[in-house]
Amino acid sequence: MHRVADLVADYLESKVQAYPVVPRISPGDVRRQLPPSPPAQGEPIDRILDDYHRVIEPNVTHWNHPGFMAYFPVTGSGPGVLAEALTAALNVNAMLWRTGPAPTELEELACDWYRQMLGLPPEFRGHINDTASISSLLALAAARERAVDLDVRRRGLAGRADVPRLTVYCSDQAHSSIDKAMITLGLGLANLRRIETDGAFRLRIDRLEEALEADRKAGARPIALVATLGTTSSTSVDPIAAMAAIARRDQLFLHVDGAYALAAGICPEFRQHMQGLSEADSIVTNPHKWLFVPVDCSLLYVRQPDLLRRAFSVVPDYLTTTETGVTNLMDYGVQLGRRFRALKLWMVLRSFGVAGLQERIRYHCELARQFAAWVEAEPGLELVAPVPFSTVCFRATPDLPPEHQDRINEQLLERVNAAGPVFLSHTRLRGRYVLRLTVGNLRTTPAHLERAQQIIRTAHSQALATYAP
Amino acid sequence: MHRVADLVADYLESKVQAYPVVPRISPGDVRRQLPPSPPAQGEPIDRILDDYHRVIEPNVTHWNHPGFMAYFPVTGSGPGVLAEALTAALNVNAMLWRTGPAPTELEELACDWYRQMLGLPPEFRGHINDTASISSLLALAAARERAVDLDVRRRGLAGRADVPRLTVYCSDQAHSSIDKAMITLGLGLANLRRIETDGAFRLRIDRLEEALEADRKAGARPIALVATLGTTSSTSVDPIAAMAAIARRDQLFLHVDGAYALAAGICPEFRQHMQGLSEADSIVTNPHKWLFVPVDCSLLYVRQPDLLRRAFSVVPDYLTTTETGVTNLMDYGVQLGRRFRALKLWMVLRSFGVAGLQERIRYHCELARQFAAWVEAEPGLELVAPVPFSTVCFRATPDLPPEHQDRINEQLLERVNAAGPVFLSHTRLRGRYVLRLTVGNLRTTPAHLERAQQIIRTAHSQALATYAP
Secondary structure (H helix, E strand, O other): OHHHHHHHHHHHHHHHHHOOOOOOOOOOHHHHOOOOOOOOOOOOHHHHHHHHHHHHHHHOOOOOOOOEOOOOOOOOOHHHHHHHHHHHHHOOOOOOOOOOHHHHHHHHHHHHHHHHHHOOOOOOEEEEEOOHHHHHHHHHHHHHHHOHHHOHHHHOOOOOOOOOOEEEEEEOOOOHHHHHHHHHOOOOHHHEEEEOEOOOOOEOHHHHHHHHHHHHHOOOEEEEEEEEEOOOOOOOEOOHHHHHHHHHHHOOEEEEEOOOHHHHHHOHHHHHHHOOHHHOOEEEEOHHHHOOOOOOOEEEEEOOHHHHHHHHOOOOHHHOOOOOOOOOHHHHOOOOOOOOOHHHHHHHHHHHHHHHHHHHHHHHHHHHHHHHHHHHHOOOEEEOOOOOOOEEEEEEOOOOOHHHHHHHHHHHHHHHHHHOOOEOEEEEEOOEEEEEEEOOOOOOOHHHHHHHHHHHHHHHHHHHHHOOO | OHHHHHHHHHHHHHHHHHOOOOOOOOOOHHHHOOOOOOOOOOOOHHHHHHHHHHHHHHHOOOOOOOOEOOOOOOOOOHHHHHHHHHHHHHOOOOOOOOOOHHHHHHHHHHHHHHHHHHOOOOOOEEEEEOOHHHHHHHHHHHHHHHOHHHOHHHHOOOOOOOOOOEEEEEEOOOOHHHHHHHHHOOOOHHHEEEEOEOOOOOEOHHHHHHHHHHHHHOOOEEEEEEEEEOOOOOOOEOOHHHHHHHHHHHOOEEEEEOOOHHHHHHOHHHHHHHOOHHHOOEEEEOHHHHOOOOOOOEEEEEOOHHHHHHHHOOOOHHHOOOOOOOOOHHHHOOOOOOOOOHHHHHHHHHHHHHHHHHHHHHHHHHHHHHHHHHHHHOOOEEEOOOOOOOEEEEEEOOOOOHHHHHHHHHHHHHHHHHHOOOEOEEEEEOOEEEEEEEOOOOOOOHHHHHHHHHHHHHHHHHHHHHOOO
């Protein structure tokens, strides 16, 4: 255990920055270095840790590297790592209050602490899931359950003349987890309406109204709206207040996906982007993204927890308990097994404190604004979307037709990432290939951003110089 | 980190056994000891660890206690705890090969190692989920997807005249996760047929045939059978080979739930219970149960991984990568975010070795057999089910009407658990209240079983002496 303590400390304090963020290996390289079959006899832990150090550590993509600016960065912070070690030693399954009293109560408490930090009203009750994919799936299951007359829990959706198509609405920028929830819940991808967005990549209310009307005319029954607070591509924010008004008017369920950006809501100045949030029926936010809690930790706040219980509570004989009036967390979702994830959230919240977390969120947004200013000043680069939080979308704009621009930007990204010290990702906006840089790792400093700028500048010249259409 | 190393070592080596397995607290006791709001400023880690030590550790139910014999025991073993600390420090999200090359390849390798240990043919491809609840949900989603003509992914199940009710079959002993999968997938609880079991709690093939015929006559379309290898109540094993023959004949998907007991398949002598297993379409087994891997780690083996990809692969622009021919684990299920769970499985398999794991499984089964023999010899107690693995179902049989017997057994269980050193659970079999004792923690020894016997004997006399009908 003390050797592992040293391995972890070495890795986080220095070694991680010595690695390229993305290892320079080819598919199969790792597996080739390991025996194809398990050992017959046990091996000493030191030999296993040697192999970890030699084969595994260098060959991960270093999500905990301060130069990781791709996707949405995450941080396995010190208190978070400590909490995970304790969690594994306790090894609690907090499916019932009785099988995890402290884990159950700490989960309720930590979720409530974070609710207060976000300025959400007390009627929102939170619980922790593994991922936003599951949190959003549960939210849409609650929406489906709210259509009481359909009795989906018992009767399902198939083979019924009395159930119309059930439609759900999100923007064309919403996350793929919404697609997966539609598939899983038996609603079908074709019944997800991806509504056109405006110039700043926010859902267009007029188009939403048109879609609702068209679907109703065609005999479908709209059940839910999904607003995104910080889309994956550009961190745009949908008009939540206007969507909430429609949801209220039409008795639709309103789910808000704030997996990444809602963390910024702990700073009052960012709440300008979050008007209407407290009128949502459910909200997902992932402390394992921008709140320095190790993966996995996704928080789902719901206004009517009873909907989740009605949908999902199944208590077989072997899981009955005699305590009354307690929360049994297994009742709120699909999964019976539940790791003690609240411990790391609680330890991170305490270790940083509200002010410490606010300071870091602000700092990341400031670093992103500085980077955006650099992009604007840099010849041949342009910003492609507003920068409300810590994500910057940009691209090179050589004087070539769009497809050639795209290819140059692809090559630019490849060159930037091949350099080693930073890792950016890409997306498409309005069909065009775009580079994304997000500041979100706890240890990212201005020096890492400067390094990114140098690398981008060099790669940009090279990509232009070597481009052969 | 070194203080945490000491906390963990102290806890596992000695302190855990000094605690009662189930803490003697009431709902709300933990929360009352903690501030209702988060701290404004960060706190020193030592103060947080002090609180952990004072408020959290004593108030969990000690799943890692060798006297934990309730439900299915689990073990946060040494190598597993070390792996979790390393996992949190790396903090990888292995959604794509590119975002976690070593994690992706180690997951494929560790699953394949375990497949070899279980004697399953190489066409089974494994991947890791958090829980068996999710693994079984994915299996039934694959079954749903195999009905190609229905195009459920795109069109869903609702509002369609061309989709009949889709029915699924399991025994009346199958786990509640199958119910939850039926709810989630939009199939509906009413379309799950819980087939009657025989005297040894195994699905009756004749009743299954009747149910299939009746459903077809009524216009439903059977899509899947679920066989349980080690039911939760009594660890009975369904007739997998006979179910496989029906599945083949009727083109049904066969899922096998071996979440707990399949681990015994690493010992050849236990494979007598597993005839037909290699004909399944999917198999779930949880190394976080009886294989000493900390929660969560559930393995799903599928014969046609392409079914999962067809159902679940959604690749938005921001997640495209250029590598070809690689496994992107996000394509095989609902969840995009994926912790690096393979590390702990790999470290546990290496640390114990195949022989070391076999030895412990055999030892647990031997301890359970000895306990069962004690029950048989003990006046006033009886075994209620066969003991194929390490779970013993028993009850007191005072000369009273059944409802009174049930109440006495409830009181017996309460007294046993109130003593502190052991924790048993209960279930109902044939409607009668039954006590369950399972041996599965790595550190359980004959001394813990002897202690359990003394406690049960004392509690039994007291329950009889004080019972007032």
